[in-house]
Amino acid sequence: MAEPTGQTAFKRRRRIRRTVHFGEPLPPGAHTFRAAWLCGPALVWVTMFMLVPLLFVVALSFAQRGDAGEIVWRFTWENYERLFGHGSLGFDPVQPLILARSLGVGFATAGLCLLIGLPVAFFIASLPRRWKSVALTLVVIPFWTNLLIRTYAWQLLLSPEGWLADILTTAGMIPAGTALYPGWPAVMVAMVCDYLPFMILPLYASVEKLDWLLAEAAADLGASPGRMFWHAVVPQIRPGMIAGGVLVFLPATGQFVIPDLLGGAKLALLGNAVQQQFGSSRDWPFGSAIAVVALLVMVAGLWLHTRVTNGRREVSLP
């Protein structure tokens, strides 16, 4: 048989290198055995404290709530029916609205972050090497500081005595003494501020690898700047755009702190609904059903993310 060349040979060599352990070929069984005691403890831990609790949540979402808020283990679809608008008095839009609102907020946040993040990613990619890492660190610092504190800070910034309210009052856009929260604008501003780094990092990674010759070729062939961007640049950075979009969409959809502090009771999202059912309403089965929906959203997002990145790097960690 002829020696394989090119890509195949490379792959095969890599596989051989992996199965040879310090010069000694190991039988496959020995591999599994060594892997088991190295990876086992952590995998057992995550299974025990993450997967098993989630299975409990799924099971509980099919249970019923007793009169005193206790759990009655009798199978029912009732929680899911309620979630999709099935009320005791006909159609009840409260729960479907929460779901729609959460998805809407997620998409809107991802879209806004993309619009704002694109020029930033291009700017960072255009910097000299030394300044690139400085700029990336600057983007990453707010991401690693407490989200609760940053959200509370927006309360300060948007309060009636704050600078922003002052400017808007002077401009005659709002009457004096109006707070800029709670409300949609406040929630969106905080969401974009909190999740922008999630978008900038994968976008930057894509822009960095961009082949500018393609763009130049498009320009040489007479494409307008807009068409050049759309046809020669966007297809190249699409993986980064989708990866960033998913990384923003997922946490934004499940947010609990931001709508809680800046949105008020009327703007509850999935996260707030879960908290309410597990907290004051004491309806754990229904809360579990909402949590299961949030999980399904996560799984769908993750599936898209792995498809786009081909499993190369699942999390673009700062």
Added chain:
Amino acid sequence: MIRRSPATALIALLVLVFLYAPLVVVIIYSFNTARYGAEWHGFTVDWYLRLIHNDPAIAATINTIELACTSTFFSVLLGSILAYGMSRYEFPFKRLFHHVLHVPVFIPDIVMAVALLLFFAVLRKWLAGFELGMTTMTLAHITFQIPFIAIVVRARMADCDPQLEEAAADLGAGPWLTFRHITFPLMVPGIVAGGLLAFTLSLDDFVVSFFTSGPGSTTLPILIYSSVKRGLTPDINAIASLIVIVSALTVVTVAWLRGRTEVKT
């Protein structure tokens, strides 16, 4: 080559201001004399001095640090060994485990929080113990820290040249000697960076802590949340500023460590 344009530079500058505005505002207001509200009255360091006599804040600080240290210790241990195993060995269902490992990273905080709340409630019923408190919080924090450490350490190991290990083996070093003198030293920067990030994650966590905490295990984020909810904020600004500064310094340290130990290509 990318041409720099003044327009993108301006947008980048505005975005930087936007990202840092909340952090800067908290720090500025921590020096404000006003007791309530966001009006500026004058400069003072009084809020910081008062923290020394603020018993709930001190208790919460001790809880937060204890929680972060304990959970980081165990998660660094579990996560680094996991990263080593995952990057060196093939085993059945590896891809599946890989995905399982990423669940705590992507799961909405609140879902993880209620899942653990439910889980601990069931355990309490079946086995006794597992009262909500420091123990349950530590278990929860280790769970979301492990994947982050594993990711950072694996990324570090992927950057290292496997020929270094092969060379050691060729020169007659056994598996243990190779690990001790080659592999482990190469892993250390990843372990330190992962550990620092995990420490920050624990320090900053509010949602999971909130649902798994019990009486007497209040942490700083929980204290901040309840004060903000009740509208009592004067000394919160000082605590918040200190947390922001600690997190920022940690991230800068990690970035510096990475820059210093970057594998030259």
